[in-house]
Amino acid sequence: MDLKPETFARIEEVITHYPTKRSAVLPLLHLIQEDAGYISDSAMEWVAQKLELQPINVYEVVTFYPMFRRKPIGRRHIKVCRTLSCALMGGYRTCEEFKKEFNTGLNQISPDGEVTIEFVECLASCGTAPVVMVDDVLHEKVDCAKAREIAAQIKRKAEGQKG
Ligand code: FES
Numbered sequence: 723m724d725l726k727p728e729t730f731a732r733i734e735e736v737i738t739h740y741p742t743k744r745s746a747v748l749p750l751l752h753l754i755q756e757d758a759g760y761i762s763d764s765a766m767e768w769v770a771q772k773l774e775l776q777p778i779n780v781y782e783v784v785t786f787y788p789m790f791r792r793k794p795i796g797r798r799h800i801k802v803c804r805t806l807s808c809a810l811m812g813g814y815r816t817c818e819e820f821k822k823e824f825n826t827g828l829n830q831i832s833p834d835g836e837v838t839i840e841f842v843e844c845l846a847s848c849g850t851a852p853v854v855m856v857d858d859v860l861h862e863k864v865d866c867a868k869a870r871e872i873a874a875q876i877k878r879k880a881e882g883q884k885g
Contacts, residue, residue, distance in 0.1 A: 723754075723758075723762075723764055723765055723768045724758070725754065725757045725758060726757055729753055729754070729756075729757040732753055733750055733753055733754075733772070736749045736750065736753065737750075737772075737773075743772075743773045743774055744773050744774065744775055744779075746773060747769065747773055747775070747779075747780060747783055748783065748787075750769050750772070750773070751765075751769065751780075751783065751784060751790060754769070755790060755791060759791070759794055759795045759799070760790075760791040760792060760793055760794050760795060761784050761790050761791065761792060766780040766781055766784060767780075794831065795831060795838035796831045796832055796835055796836050796837040796838040797835060797836055797837070797880070798836055798837045798838075798856060798857060798876055799837070799838055799840070799855075799856070799857055800820055800837050800838070800839045800840070800854060800855075800856050801840050801841075801842040801845070801854065801855040801856075802816055802817040802820065802839065802840070802841055802842070802852070802854050802864075803841075803842055803843070803844060803845045803847075803851070803852060803853045803854070804817070804841040804842070804843070805843050805844040805848075806848075807844075807848035807849075807851040807852075808844075808845075808848070808851040808852040808853055809852075810851070811851035811852045812852050812865060812866075813851065813852035813853075815865075815866055816852050816854060816864050816865065816866060816868075816869045817839065817841065819866040819869035819870060819873075820837075820839050820854075820869050820872075820873060821839060823869070823870060823873035824836065824837050824839065824873065826838075826839065827839075828840060828841065834880070836876060836877070836880050837876065842855075845860065847860060847862060850862035850863050851863070852864050852865070854869070854872070856872060856876070
């Protein structure tokens with residue numbers, strides 16, 4: 723499985739926090755998704771082996787919890803809040819703007835491979851709605867103009883990394 727050495731180290735450490743290995747299944751899956759962006763079939767098999775479980779046990783956990791993704795995502799992950807305050811303040815329009823900017827739909831990888839845009843529930847910053855997270859960074863009061871600015875920053879950074 724292709725993960726950063728730090729992730730493997732964290733996995734080893736997390737397992738020691740539990741009296742029985744199998745109890746570490748959720749934290750391990752979170753660590754893998756944080757690093758790889760999604761949970762692949764080989765990741766599930768790897769976790770099963772690591773925790774002395776059957777692959778079906780891990781598969782059941784992954785498919786039960788909606789926060790686990792089964793497909794790869796773009797290099798950057800744009801999460802647009804769609805809960806009440808953000809929805810009322812224009813979150814849906816913000817999302818449309820991102821989709822237009824990256825020429826993509828929801829939950830897909832944009833044609834340039836750069837982003838995946840997703841709706842999420844409340845990001846606990848309702849007073850500054852509409853709110854968007856790009857990877858781990860929270861952006862507040864993201865109207866359409868600000869969405870275009872954020873998109874431009876992402877594109878500039880992507881260009882910089884190519885050159
Ligand atoms: S409703 Fe969007 S952050 Fe709470």
